Amino acid sequence: MVFGFPDPEAVARRVERDPPPIRKGARDGHSRLLPVLQAIADGSLLAVCYAALQAALGEAPLVGPIELSLFAGAGIAWARRRRWTGPMADMVGSIALAVLGGALAWFLDPAVRVALVGGHTEAALGLHLPGWVGAVAVLRGRTHAAREDDEDQQDRMLRFGIPLLALPWLVGHLASEGGAERAFIGTAYISTLMFAASAFTALGLARLELVRRTSGEAAGSRRSWLLLVGGVALGVTLLGIPAAALLGVPVASLTAALVGPLRTLLLVLLLLSTPLIVAVAALTELLGPLLPRGITIPRISLPRLDTVPADISSTPTIVFFAVLALLLVAELLLVGLYLWYRMQERRRAAAAEVAGFEERAIVRPPDEASLPPAPPASPRRRFDPASPVGAYLAALEELAARAHLARRASETPAAHARRVGASIGGPSLGRLAAAYQLVRYAGAPLATRETRRAPRRVEELRRRIQHG
Amino acid sequence: MTGWLALAAALVATGAAANAPGLVVVAAIAAGYATLTRLWTRFGARNVSYERRLGASRAVAGDSVALDITVWNRKPLPLPWIAVDDLLTEGLTVRERPDLDHADERQHRRLLRNTWALTWFERVIRHFHLDDVRRGAYELGPARLRIRDLFGRDAADDEVEGRTTLTVVPRSVPVTQVPTDRAPLGERRAPSSLVADPALFSGVRPFQAGDGLRRVHWRATARLGAPVSRRYEPARGRTVVIAVDVQTLDDVAHWEMAYDDDAFETLCVVAASLARRYLDDGASVGIAAASFTGTPQRIAWLAPRAGMGQVARVGELLARIGPVSSMPFGALLAWLARRLPSGATVVALSARDARVVAPVLRRLGRSGFAVEAIGVASTWSGDALGFPVHAAHLTPDWQHPDGLRLS
Numbered sequence: 001m002v003f004g005f006p007d008p009e010a011v012a013r014r015v016e017r018d019p020p021p022i023r024k025g026a027r028d029g030h031s032r033l034l035p036v037l038q039a040i041a042d043g044s045l046l047a048v049c050y051a052a053l054q055a056a057l058g059e060a061p062l063v064g065p066i067e068l069s070l071f072a073g074a075g076i077a078w079a080r081r082r083r084w085t086g087p088m089a090d091m092v093g094s095i096a097l098a099v100l101g102g103a104l105a106w107f108l109d110p111a112v113r114v115a116l117v118g119g120h121t122e123a124a125l126g127l128h129l130p131g132w133v134g135a136v137a138v139l140r141g142r143t144h145a146a147r148e149d150d151e152d153q154q155d156r157m158l159r160f161g162i163p164l165l166a167l168p169w170l171v172g173h174l175a176s177e178g179g180a181e182r183a184f185i186g187t188a189y190i191s192t193l194m195f196a197a198s199a200f201t202a203l204g205l206a207r208l209e210l211v212r213r214t215s216g217e218a219a220g221s222r223r224s225w226l227l228l229v230g231g232v233a234l235g236v237t238l239l240g241i242p243a244a245a246l247l248g249v250p251v252a253s254l255t256a257a258l259v260g261p262l263r264t265l266l267l268v269l270l271l272l273s274t275p276l277i278v279a280v281a282a283l284t285e286l287l288g289p290l291l292p293r294g295i296t297i298p299r300i301s302l303p304r305l306d307t308v309p310a311d312i313s314s315t316p317t318i319v320f321f322a323v324l325a326l327l328l329v330a331e332l333l334l335v336g337l338y339l340w341y342r343m344q345e346r347r348r349a350a351a352a353e354v355a356g357f358e359e360r361a362i363v364r365p366p367d368e369a370s371l372p373p374a375p376p377a378s379p380r381r382r383f384d385p386a387s388p389v390g391a392y393l394a395a396l397e398e399l400a401a402r403a404h405l406a407r408r409a410s411e412t413p414a415a416h417a418r419r420v421g422a423s424i425g426g427p428s429l430g431r432l433a434a435a436y437q438l439v440r441y442a443g444a445p446l447a448t449r450e451t452r453r454a455p456r457r458v459e460e461l462r463r464r465i466q467h468g
Numbered sequence: 469m470t471g472w473l474a475l476a477a478a479l480v481a482t483g484a485a486a487n488a489p490g491l492v493v494v495a496a497i498a499a500g501y502a503t504l505t506r507l508w509t510r511f512g513a514r515n516v517s518y519e520r521r522l523g524a525s526r527a528v529a530g531d532s533v534a535l536d537i538t539v540w541n542r543k544p545l546p547l548p549w550i551a552v553d554d555l556l557t558e559g560l561t562v563r564e565r566p567d568l569d570h571a572d573e574r575q576h577r578r579l580l581r582n583t584w585a586l587t588w589f590e591r592v593i594r595h596f597h598l599d600d601v602r603r604g605a606y607e608l609g610p611a612r613l614r615i616r617d618l619f620g621r622d623a624a625d626d627e628v629e630g631r632t633t634l635t636v637v638p639r640s641v642p643v644t645q646v647p648t649d650r651a652p653l654g655e656r657r658a659p660s661s662l663v664a665d666p667a668l669f670s671g672v673r674p675f676q677a678g679d680g681l682r683r684v685h686w687r688a689t690a691r692l693g694a695p696v697s698r699r700y701e702p703a704r705g706r707t708v709v710i711a712v713d714v715q716t717l718d719d720v721a722h723w724e725m726a727y728d729d730d731a732f733e734t735l736c737v738v739a740a741s742l743a744r745r746y747l748d749d750g751a752s753v754g755i756a757a758a759s760f761t762g763t764p765q766r767i768a769w770l771a772p773r774a775g776m777g778q779v780a781r782v783g784e785l786l787a788r789i790g791p792v793s794s795m796p797f798g799a800l801l802a803w804l805a806r807r808l809p810s811g812a813t814v815v816a817l818s819a820r821d822a823r824v825v826a827p828v829l830r831r832l833g834r835s836g837f838a839v840e841a842i843g844v845a846s847t848w849s850g851d852a853l854g855f856p857v858h859a860a861h862l863t864p865d866w867q868h869p870d871g872l873r874l875s
Contacts, residue, residue, distance in 0.1 A: 443693060
């Protein structure tokens with residue numbers, strides 16, 4: 001209604017439901033995906049910086065984007081926890097997690113492990129300083145505590161992250177050579193691609209989530225958007241591999257970055273299994289004297305943590321192709337997933353059509369060029385002043401060209417004739433109008449003499465118009 | 469975006485100078501970001517059509533009206549996120565969107581938000597329903613169209629100016645009069661009359677001796693070749709004007725803008741029903757109310773006319789008036805006295821105590837107008853007021869009325 005006042009109860013209801021309720025399913029899906037992307041973006045950016053630092057020290061990077069993303073993810077998970085939310089628990093937990101991340105990254109260096117096994121703790125502490133990047137990754141993840149700041153954070157990440165990427169790339173290239181440079185390029189290249197894909201997707205998702213929170217829109221459109229942006233990310237990946245060769249990035253060195261996480265995983269498994277192995281060894285030592293003569297238990301030797309792994313860049317060709325095949329399978333799986341999602345979308349659209357709420361169709365607008373040409377404008381009608389009707393219409397046409405003499409919409413023919421007569425003089429128009437009405441409306445035959453006078457009256461009118 | 473492209477160019481140059489191909493990768497990312505976002509900024513809002521179509525432009529209170537929203541991306545560039553905020557006048561209930569947000573920039577407006585992701589050349593039609601529409605004049609539009617790019621950034625926006633109006637007229641119900649032996653409210657149209665109304669032209673007839681020259685229809689005479697005279701409708705015995713008292717509370721001044729919504733809606737239903745009844749009986753019916761109707765005029769006025777076409781006009785006017793009074797009811801009646809011919813019937817329709825309007829009506833009666841009063845309040849009583857008084861009762865209520873009983 002145009003009038004009246006807003007219903008106070010309705011306003012109160014609006015305030016109560018601001019922000020609007022979020023559907024559980026949609027929020028859960030988002031709360032899983034966005035932090036994962038944020039962690040990957042943070043970890044990838046740090047991985048480029050770390051690789052440059054290692055390259056400057058003349059060493060190959062030992063931690064890749066995946067490991068650092070896991071560290072950052074741990075930081076995010078801690079920051080968004082629902083229990084132990086007190087300030088003291090927060091401080092202690094954050095510091096402990098950062099120390100743990102840093103220590104794990106530090107421990108990934110074989111030289112550190114060799115020094116530790118050899119009892120040279122002080123020397124070990126001076127080694128693999130960039131390993132502390134792990135701690136930084138955890139703390140970086142810690143900054144994503146507030147979901148409300150996701151959009152701002154991701155915006156800043158892109159705004160400053162992309163230009164920032166140039167610096168480690170430049171340092172890495174200028175400060176290293178040979179194998180170290182190749183190792184740097186491999187890690188930095190993969191990290192950069194991962195950063196681009198995840199940071200852009202996270203930004204889009206964070207913005208759409210912000211819009212959804214403020215407007216309460218349905219999540220249906222976001223699903224289509226996610227598919228589109230996922231397609232672009234997939235395109236980046238598919239283009240990235242051949243682009244690496246074009247840019248002079250040694251493809252074999254890419255495997256170093258990809259095999260790195262596997263190596264880290266194995267090391268972690270080894271570390272986790274060491275206590276078990278030690279326990280089994282101790283048990284066998286205890287059981288040994290109790291066994292009858294002749295039965296011996298083979299000695300269990302602890303795994304060696306001080307072995308230096310072979311240079312990954314010299315990985316056999318078969319490993320390289322195996323990794324490549326894995327990538328291909330992964331991408332095919334993604335394409336399959338995308339097609340499956342499209343199929344689901346179509347099913348949903350079909351279901352919506354059945355429900356009758358929404359109809360979707362691909363409709364090409366008609367091509368302007370294929371439309372039939374507009375018919376040519378009809379030629380201007382010329383009235384024959386030889387007949388009384390034609391003479392009056394011709395006179396009106398002549399008068400219409402002069403604004404002050406043209407017949408007005410509200411004017412009767414008689415009033416018009418009077419006005420024209422007063423303006424230019426002569427009774428011609430009045431007589432033409434009378435003859436017109438007699439012929440057209442009364443159906444009265446006009447005398448021949450009157451018919452002959454009609455063109456002369458038009459001529460006279462023209463003359464008066466020109467002179468008047 | 470120019471900054472991003474400049475950055476990309478600088479990185480390529482640096483990469484070439486330092487023989488660092490990695491910088492080219494970063495440059496490609498920066499350039500890709502800039503190009504992708506520019507695509508939607510530049511072309512996003514182009515060739516997007518938005519259309520809003522109502523199933524009917526007029527409806528009766530309580531009806532359900534279909535509303536179709538169509539958005540069409542008429543270009544090959546897909547739109548990852550397009551939102552349209554359509555402004556609706558407050559009071560409309562959309563079945564598919566029970567809760568509509570208030571519009572921040574316009575008072576008494578709600579937002580019908582729709583969001584889509586459109587592929588190339590995709591057209592989407594959403595079928596909404598406006599349920600149980602209330603009496604009023606509603607406006608739909610304009611609409612604000614916003615487009616976001618692939619990264620969720622605001623890329624383009626546009627305003628679709630087209631507006632659609634929906635007029636919801638009050639229901640009109642059969643009127644029964646109790647007791648039935650009283651004189652009817654309206655007066656039947658006279659089949660013939662000594663006095664013809666020159667404003668009611670009804671055709672021509674052959675010229676008769678004694679017809680004045682002014683009465684001759686010269687154009688028709690010229691066309692027919694025989695003299696013909698104009699023929700007029702006989703003058704009505706009574707012109708009925710329903711004066712609606714939009715003030716619904718007794719002890720509140722007209723400028724206080726306080727009202728009883730139920731009483732006002734009841735007044736509208738009663739007025740529409742009475743108007744239909746009078747018109748059925750052949751009377752000329754007009755409506756007057758001291759209310760704004762979306763124009764600067766302070767009085768909603770419909771001149772009396774006969775014929776069933778007047779029913780629609782009465783409904784239209786009643787749809788547009790609101791419960792906020794623009795002047796005292798007495799002032800409206802005084803204005804009517806200057807406007808109407810002597811002898812016209814003024815039917816005062818009010819929800820207030822009869823004594824509030826009685827003095828003005830008595831004055832009108834003394835001025836030569838036939839005056840009647842109809843009250844919709846349950847306490848209405850017109851004893852010894854000096855003019856005929858009726859009490860109107862809608863059964864069962866104004867929201868779902870079946871009939872109007874006058875007693």
